[in-house]
Amino acid sequence: MAAEPPPYMRVADDLRRRIAAGEWSVGERLPSRAQLAAAYGVGTNVLQKAQERLIIEGLLEGRAGSGTYVRTPRERLRMVRSRHRERRGDSPFRANMREQGRRGSWESHSEARVPAPEGIARRLAVEPGDPCVRTTYEFLADGQPVQLSESWEPMAITGDTPVVLPELGPMAGMGVVERMRSLGIVVETAVEVPRPGRATQAQANLLGISLGELVTQIERTYYDTDGRPVETADIVIPDVRWEIAYEIPVEGPEG
Template identity: 45%
Template sequence: MFVLDRSARGTLDRGTGAVDSPFATRLVGDATTVDWEASTVTTTAPPAIAERLGIVNGDPVVMTRYEYLADRRPVQLATSWEPLAITGGTDVAHPERGPYARRGVRGRLAAIGVRVVRAREVLESRPATGWEAQTLGCAHGQCVTAVQRTYFDAHDRAVETSDTVIRADRWRVAYSIDFSS
C-alpha cells in the first residue's frame, strides 16, 4: 500500500501488509484521496522487460500505465508488465477491469492459482526523462526516485514487473514488504 504523508517534507511510505496494491492509496492527514488514471494495452516485451520477466524479447505482455494524482496533480508514475502467457484469457488479464480489478498483483494472480511468494526491488536515483518531468511538474533531468519491482511465484517465475517514479525532492521512500498473509 502506498501512503503519501505531507508532514515533514512529505513521505512516501510503501508497505505491503494485507493489501499489496497501490490502489489502496490515501493521503495521510488530509481528507483528499489519491486518485489514479490507468490505461492497459497488449504489446510485446521490450528487451529489458523481457529479461526481468524471464521471457523472450517480443513475447506478448499486458502493459498498464498509471498516473497517481493528489489534488488532481501527478505525484507518482508507474508502469507494469505481466506476461500474457500467465494472465491471457483469464478474468485477471487487465488489472483495472473485471471481477478482480484493483486487488493488486498478489490478489489477482491468486484468483487464477498463482501464488506470489516474493518480490525483488531495485531503487535508484536518476534524472527524470522529458516525459516524466513534464508529467510530474519538475525540470527535465531533475532527480527522481525510481523503483523496479518484480514479483515471483513459488516456482521462482517472474509474474509481473513494474517501474515506479516519484520526485526525489518531494518524497522519500520508506517501506516494508510482508508476504506472511
Template identity: 45%
Template structure:
C-alpha cells in the same frame, strides 16, 4: 405541492454533515450507491450519483474511477511515505495515500504488445512474446506524484478475468491480490532502487519544472511456489514528495 428538496440533495447534505463533523475523515471511502439505496431508498444510480456530483463540485469529495468516492484532503501531506510491508494490501497506493490524509487516484492505459528484450529477460519469457503493458499516472489529491510502466505475460493471464489490470471484477486491487485469483502467492516484490534526474517526459508528466530528482524502481513479482516472474514494472516517484521506509519497529507494551 411538496417543498422538500430532491432526495439526492438531502443525501448530499447528510454526507456533507458527516464529513464536516469528522465521521468521514480525509481519505475515507464513502458509502457505495448500493449502500445509499438501502439506507434512503430510490435508485442507487440516480440518487448516489446526484449526491456525489454535488459534493465533487463543492470540492469535498473525489471520485476514483471504478473504486468509489473518497473524502478529499484539504491539506495534502508535503511528504508521502512509501511503507514496505511483508504482504501488499489490495490497493497499496490508494490505501497508503489515504492513510496519510490524501485521496489517491490514478489514470491508466493498457495495450497488448510484444515484449522487448529487456522486458522479456525480466519476465523470463522469449523476446517478442505477448505481454499486457499498462501505463499509470498516480495522483495524490489530483497532483501527479508517481508513474509506472507494468508488464505481465499474456501466457499467464490471457485467458483469465485479470487479463486487464484496471478492468473487470478485480480492477485496481494490486498485483498481489490479482495473482491470488490465479492461485499464485507472489510474496514480497524484489526491487532495485536508484536515484536519478527525471527525464523531460517524466518531469512533464509529474509537473516538475525544471526536472528534479526521482526514485527509479525496477520491481518484479515472483510466484513463490515456482520462482516464475509474473509481473515487472518500472516505477518513477517524485524525489521531493516521497520517503521510502523499510522495516517496522517492534510493538512494545507499557512497562510494569
C-alpha cells in the same frame, strides 16, 4: 591537490548560501541573469548553468518571460514501501495515501499483445517478443500527480482469464497480488531496486516538475511461490516531494 570546482558550481554554491541567509525571500525575483553574471565576473552561460542547478535542487524556479524566483519550499512526505500493504485486499498505493490523509487514485492505459523488449523479457524470464500486457499509470494524491509506473505482465499467465487487463474486469484496481490470487497464483516475494535518476521531459510534464529534477526510479518485480516472475514495473517518484522508506519485518526468536 584537489581540482578546483567549475565556475558554475562556485556560483551555485554562493547563490545557495545567499538564499539560505535570506538575502532574497521566498517568492522574490533574483536580479537579472546579466546583472548576476557581471557581479560574479562570469559569462551569462555560466550563470544560467548555476541557476539551472538550483532549479533542479528545488531552490529556484524559472517563470517564462518574467525571470528567476526563490521557490516556495514544498512539503516532502514519506512513502513507505512495505510487504504488509500487499495483504490488505486493496491497492498498496491507495493504502499508503490513506495513511497520509490523502485520497489515492490513478489514471491508466493498457495494451495487450505488446512484444516484450529484451530487458523486460529478461526480468520476466520470457523470450524477447513474447506477448505481454503493458500498462502505464499516473498515480494521483488528492488529484495531484505523485508517481508514474509502467507495468508488464506475461500474457502466458493472464491471457485467457477475466483479469488480463489490470484495470478492467472483476478485479479492476485491486493490484497485482489480489489479481494473481484470483487465478490461484500466490505472490510470495517482491524485489525492488531503487536508483536515483533525473526526470525526462515526458516524466516532468506528467509529474509537474522541471526537466532534470531528481527522481527515484524503482525497478519492481513480483514472484510467485515457485520463483516465477508474474509482473515487473518501473516506478518513478519525484524526490522533491517524497522520500522513500522501506519497512523490513524482523523475525522474533523461535519459541
